[in-house]
Amino acid sequence: MKLKIAIQKSGRLYDDSVALLKECGIRMNLGSNTLRVEASNFPCEVLFLRVADIPAYIEDGVADIGIIGENVHLEAQHDIEVADKLGFSKCRLSLAIPREHHYEGIRQFEGKKIATSYPNILAHFFAQHGVQADIHTISGSVEIAPSIGLADAVCDIVSTGSTLLSNGLKEVETVLRSEAIIVANKALSPEKKAIFEQLLFRIGAIKKAKNNKYILLNAPNDNLDKIVSALPGMKSPTILPLAQEGWSSVHSVVQEDDFWEIIEKLQAYGAQGILVVGIEKMIV
Incomplete structure (x- = not known):
């Protein structure tokens, strides 16, 4: 099987x-x-x-x-x-209009012709905003539609925006983040x-x-409780005594989103020799 x-x-x-x-x-x-x-x-x-x-x-x-x-x-x-x-593979589906046009909001698309390869998503988006537009379905080369007079605007996938710019368009509304x-x-x-x-x-x-980092640091024992409280880890940090009296080695895992905030706290509590290591796999 x-x-x-x-x-x-x-x-x-x-x-x-x-x-x-x-x-x-x-x-x-x-x-x-x-x-x-x-x-x-x-x-x-x-x-x-x-x-x-x-x-x-x-x-x-x-x-x-x-x-x-x-x-x-x-x-x-x-x-x-x-x-x-x-x-x-993150991207967004966005509405774009000719670069020289001024954009005044979503109501600007009322009654306009919009070229897209995503008519269902766009129709749902317009319905949510109470906009009635004329959606033209095109499979490929959507960006050229305004320049050849086929549509007033386009709705297409955007990663960097360079394709829109090269075709004289500017991104004005995000329809979907994907x-x-x-x-x-x-x-x-x-x-x-x-x-x-x-x-x-x-x-x-x-x-x-990918969402976590493994960190190792040297901690003064006088502030060990404060450092441990800043490092929840998967359950709790690992603490090992150092050869130098009054110091311990602390090992833990921190989330990427909280990383810099935690590092600042550790430094304020006297942590030294902070090492940050990427994690290949993480099983909890």
């Missing part, structure tokens, strides 16, 4: 997805123009598909799970399950569900590691 995993066959999402599977310890022999490959050390096979086709393949059971952009899932509207957000997600067929067999849970466990360990 093998779990069938669908990922993008080329592009940035392909690179990030393959990197994630490798971080999960899954070994694959990837050759040029490979469309299907079996892992050598995990019960799965990977299918390389057009990302827009992946939701339908998963709903139909051709693939069991897949890695796609959240924007693709919301636009496709297939009956599949979102199992986890992965934190990479990142890679892992989706699954809702009717997985118990055997495939068990394999999927193993994979999610590995992914969870990688995500926790």
Whole structure:
């Protein structure tokens, strides 16, 4: 029994997805123009598909799970399950208008022609804001629509914004913030569900590691209680006596978001020799 995993066959999402599977310890022999490959050390096979086709393949059971952009899932509207957000391949779906036009707010799109490859997401966004616009669905090269007179504005995926600028457009409204997600067929067999849970466990360990840092420091014993209170760790910090009397070595894990605030407290409490180490995997 093998779990069938669908990922993008080329592009940035392909690179990030393959990197994630490798971080999960899954070994694959990837050759040029490979469309299907079996892992050598995990019960799965990977299918390389057009990302827009992946939701339908998963709903139909051709693939069991897949890695796609959240924007693709919301636009496709297939009956599949979102199992986890992965934190990479982040982008946004935004509305953009010609650079020379002044922007006065969302109501400016009332009655206007908008070109996009994401008509369902955009229609929902406009409905939420009470705007009625004429949405033109285009598959590719959306940015040129205003310059050729096809539309007044566009709604497209933005990463850096350079493509919009090169086509004389400026970003004015964010419709959706998207990142890679892992989706699954809702009717997985118990055997495939068990394999999927193993994979999610590995992914969870990688995500926790990326969101945390391992720190080591020398602490004066007089302030040890204060330093420990600033370092909750996974349960509590590890404390070891140093050869120098009156000092201890303290080891702990801190979250990336709280890192600098905690470091400032540690320094105020007299901590010295603070070392910060990245974590490859984290299992709690």
